[in-house]
Amino acid sequence: MSLTIDKNAGWQEIEVHPRRHRPDGVSGWIGRGLLALARLLSSILTYAGSFVVFNGLVVAAVLVPVWTHLAGLTWVAVAEAVVTAATFVAWLVIASDSFDRWVTSPLRIWWRRRRYFRNWADLMVAANLTVKKRSHKRVAPRLVFVRHGRFSDVLSVRLPSGITRAAFSDRLEELTETMHAREARVVPAPRWHLPAWMARVLPAEFRRDDKARTVFVRLAFGDPLVHVQAPATAGSDVDLSAVPIGKRDDGGRWLVNLLGTHTLLAGATGSGKGSVLWSILAGIGPAIRDGLVQVVGLDPKGGMELGFGRELFRQLVTMDGSEAEEEAVSFLEGLADEADRRASLLAGYARTLEPSTAMPFILVVIDELASVTAFISDSKRQKRAEAALGRLLTKGRAPGMHVIGALQDPRKEVVRWRDLFPTRIGLRLVEASQPDMVLGDGARDRGARCEEIAETSPGVGYVVEDGSRAVSRVRAAYLTDDDIRQLAQTFRPGPVLHSIDGGAA
Numbered sequence: 001m002s003l004t005i006d007k008n009a010g011w012q013e014i015e016v017h018p019r020r021h022r023p024d025g026v027s028g029w030i031g032r033g034l035l036a037l038a039r040l041l042s043s044i045l046t047y048a049g050s051f052v053v054f055n056g057l058v059v060a061a062v063l064v065p066v067w068t069h070l071a072g073l074t075w076v077a078v079a080e081a082v083v084t085a086a087t088f089v090a091w092l093v094i095a096s097d098s099f100d101r102w103v104t105s106p107l108r109i110w111w112r113r114r115r116y117f118r119n120w121a122d123l124m125v126a127a128n129l130t131v132k133k134r135s136h137k138r139v140a141p142r143l144v145f146v147r148h149g150r151f152s153d154v155l156s157v158r159l160p161s162g163i164t165r166a167a168f169s170d171r172l173e174e175l176t177e178t179m180h181a182r183e184a185r186v187v188p189a190p191r192w193h194l195p196a197w198m199a200r201v202l203p204a205e206f207r208r209d210d211k212a213r214t215v216f217v218r219l220a221f222g223d224p225l226v227h228v229q230a231p232a233t234a235g236s237d238v239d240l241s242a243v244p245i246g247k248r249d250d251g252g253r254w255l256v257n258l259l260g261t262h263t264l265l266a267g268a269t270g271s272g273k274g275s276v277l278w279s280i281l282a283g284i285g286p287a288i289r290d291g292l293v294q295v296v297g298l299d300p301k302g303g304m305e306l307g308f309g310r311e312l313f314r315q316l317v318t319m320d321g322s323e324a325e326e327e328a329v330s331f332l333e334g335l336a337d338e339a340d341r342r343a344s345l346l347a348g349y350a351r352t353l354e355p356s357t358a359m360p361f362i363l364v365v366i367d368e369l370a371s372v373t374a375f376i377s378d379s380k381r382q383k384r385a386e387a388a389l390g391r392l393l394t395k396g397r398a399p400g401m402h403v404i405g406a407l408q409d410p411r412k413e414v415v416r417w418r419d420l421f422p423t424r425i426g427l428r429l430v431e432a433s434q435p436d437m438v439l440g441d442g443a444r445d446r447g448a449r450c451e452e453i454a455e456t457s458p459g460v461g462y463v464v465e466d467g468s469r470a471v472s473r474v475r476a477a478y479l480t481d482d483d484i485r486q487l488a489q490t491f492r493p494g495p496v497l498h499s500i501d502g503g504a505a
């Protein structure tokens, strides 16, 4: 028996009819034809009506010349059409963002909405996402609301009893294909963008659309990350809780928080770890120059990566001399002692540090976290290094110390350190088991397909932010070697008022 869906029954209740009989005689065929015509007209009117509602500006731009033509002023109508077209082209060239907001975006929204609502019921039946009620009616997940973005939409879908989130999540591939999306994934409830005063007074539970049985699916279209991203020009005010370092795949800026957290950065060789590191340093450049941030680094590969911008570093340990091992261990122990010292200074006064030139924020860059201990052959020193790193990671967050631990080859041992890094970034990785190792259990299922990132897109990756299970796709800005040299020259720190080993310079 073939099934047809009565779409007029609404999006949740789907009536499933057996195949209709062939009409009897000519009058039957005429009746069937008229019904089909009425349906066609009604959908044309619905689409045209919604087009007018969503695309007022475009409709007005077309209707004015048409109306002038109908009024008998054909040459005036032609002139109006030419001027309007020229204005639109000029607008697109001069202010493409506002053109997108007022012209392309409404068109895109209309087109995508039309596709969602037209295909939803068919998709639910085809994907076997319907359940039978006692009344024998079939019900399916209902598409309740769509939040539109330029490169992605978030669909709020209400699930009927009998269909679980897991069952729905299993059919995301069908959803991706039917809706012509690049990818679909289940995401946490989106936050409402409320005015600041309202967000302050409204209890947290009202701020999230977290209803039971509602699942949120993000459909991504196009890819704003295919192009290499230029670094943002750092303003004089640096906000360490939101440093711009690239782009997100919803078209927004990728902002990293350095306060109260540490960052684990993993990626195979050539995946673009350097671009993340340098973008962060570029984003906080003015604060380095003004002495509010001190950068120190440990580069077990002899300074190949970090050496380019050596002037930005207050201290850079490259592990290349005869005393390399002892130097690396002392470096880590010095930082761990500083974390202890700061924690006891702050105890009872404040929970987090407000950076100043007297007590600057310290950014510790460790280029190859896994090999820091592996490079140390002496087992006693190895233990000292591990203990110091553990102490720095546990105690350093609140008193203004941030560790960026870069990693090339995430192995099981990394999981031990992972939980001490609340912010995690996974660039291209080589095995499907690695995204979970780096980003946390279940991250790959939530969309972090690091092993599928093409070698031709260095700097692209997935990020899990502090306190959130959500996975975002991002691309770091790219700084050429010349950009890095220029950065180091522009923002090289001035005289040091305070040094991490306690002395004054």
Ligand SMILES: Nc1ncnc2c1ncn2[C@@H]1O[C@H](COP(=O)(O)OP(=O)(O)OP(=O)(O)O)[C@@H](O)[C@H]1O
Pocket: 228, 229, 267, 268, 269, 270, 271, 272, 273, 274, 275, 305, 408, 458, 459, 460, 475, 476, 477, 478
């Ligand atoms: N964000 C980016 N955008 C565009 N191209 C990039 C980006 N990052 C890196 N690249 C390109 O990829 C190359 C390799 O990048 P990079 O050296 O940063 O990788 P890596 O992960 O640090 O590798 P390794 O671990 O071997 O040092 C760079 O020389 C550059 O050409």
